[in-house]
Amino acid sequence: MTDNVPIVRLDRVQKSFGAARVLDGVSFDVQRGEVVAIVGKSGSGKSTALRCIDRLETIDGGQITVCGQSLDSPSLDLRRLRREVGIVFQSYNLFPHLTVMQNVSLALRKVRRKSAAEAATIAQRVLHQVGMADKAQAYPEQLSGGQQQRVAIARSLAMEPQLMLFDEVTSALDPELTGEVLQVMESLARGGMTMILVTHEMAFAAKVANQIIFMHAGRVHEAGGPEILAAPQTPELRRFVGNGL
C-alpha cells in the first residue's frame, strides 16, 4: 500500500429507520487491498452500514468517504462513483430476462460504452475467473444458487471496481454451495481486491479478512485483526463467537 488515504472512511455515521436507530456513530477505515469482515448479530446494523457505503441508504449524520469522494457532497456523481464500487447481494439479483453472458456484459456495453466484442471478451474472462464460463448462454433460473451468486460476482467484477461489497452473499445457500462462492471470494482477496463483506461465516472471516469489525447495537463494539475472533475482549463478542465458531 503506497498511500495511507483510506478507500472507505465512515466517520460517526448515524442512521435511523423511523424511531429505530440502526447506526449510532459508526466509524471505521478501509485501506486499499484490505479485506474487512463486518460481523455481528442480525439487526446489529452491519448490512445497513454496507449499503450506506454504496449509498443505497442515505445517512442522517456523520460522514462517509468512498474513493476520495464524500457521499453527501452536492457535486457527487453517484453513477461515476458506483462504477468504482461493486456490490453483491444475498439474493443475487441477476436479471432474469437475460442470459449469464448478457447479465455480465450489459453494463459494459451500456455504461462503459464498450463494443459488443470487447464486452464479450471481458465477460468471458470474469466468468472464467468465477468458474462459470461454460454457462454463458444459460438463464439465471437454470442455475443453482451458488452458480447464480458466482455470476453476480462476475457481473460486478466486469466493471473493474476498486472496491467490492458483499452483503451476506452466502446466507441463502446450503453449505456445499456456500463453499464454491467462498472459494471465489478467497481467490479475489488473494488477488489483492479491496473487499468489505458482511458475513456470518466466522471461519471464513478469520481466514481471509485482515480486519474484523464486530457490530453490536448500531456501534462498532470491537475491531481488530482476525485474532479478536479467537480472543475476544468484550463479553458481547465472546458470546457471539461462542455461538458462531
Next chain:
Amino acid sequence: MNNEFNANHLMYLLHGAAWTLGLSAVGFVGGSLLGFVVALGRIAPSRWLRGSVMVYVQLVQGTPLLILMFLAYFGLSIAGLDVSPLVAAGLAMTVYASAYLGEIWRGSLQSVPRTQWEAAECLSFSASQRLFLIIVPQALRIATPPTVGFLVQIVKNTSLASVVGFIELARAGQVINNALFEPFLVFSIMAVLYFALCYPLSLWAHALETRLQVGRRVPLGT
C-alpha cells in the same frame, strides 16, 4: 335498401366492422402512448405527480365511456373546435384506454422486485436504462395477457361511438335494422362479426402468453 337482408346489407355491416377495427386501433395506439405516461406517472418519485395522475385515472375510470364520448364530441365543439365523429370517438377511446392500460402497466412495473432497480442502479445504469433495459422487459411478460385481454374490451366498447354518429359496426347494424326491422337476424350477424374480431385477439393473447412463458426466467431461491 330492399326489405330482405341481402349482400348489400352484409357489405354495409362489414364496412362498419372495418371502422370498428380502425377506431379500436386508434384507441389502442393512443391509449398505449398516453397509458405508458400514466403508468410512469403512477410510479414517479414525486408524490405530487403520482397524486395528480391517480386523480386522472380515478376520474376516467369513474366516468362511463358513453359520457366520455359525449364530452369529446360536444365538449370540443363548444370549445370552438369542429371535430369529426372519428376524432371525437378516437379521443374518447384514447382517454378511456389510457386510464386502464396505465393501471395494468403500473401493476406490471411494480411487480418487478425493487431489488432489480437496486441492482441496476449499482451497475451505474442511468434512470432510463434501468427502466427500458431491466424493468420494462420483465414487466412486459407480466403485462401482455391483461393488455391483449383489454384490447378485446376496446373492440367491444367502440360500439358506444355510435352515439356521436360514428358509423361503426353497431351503428351500421342499427341503421339496417331500422330499415328491415329484423332485429334477431341483424343483431345475430353483428354478434358473429364482433366475435370474429375479438376471438383472434384472444387466441393471439394466448399465443403470446405461451411464447413469453418460454423466455420467462424467475430467480430461484429468493
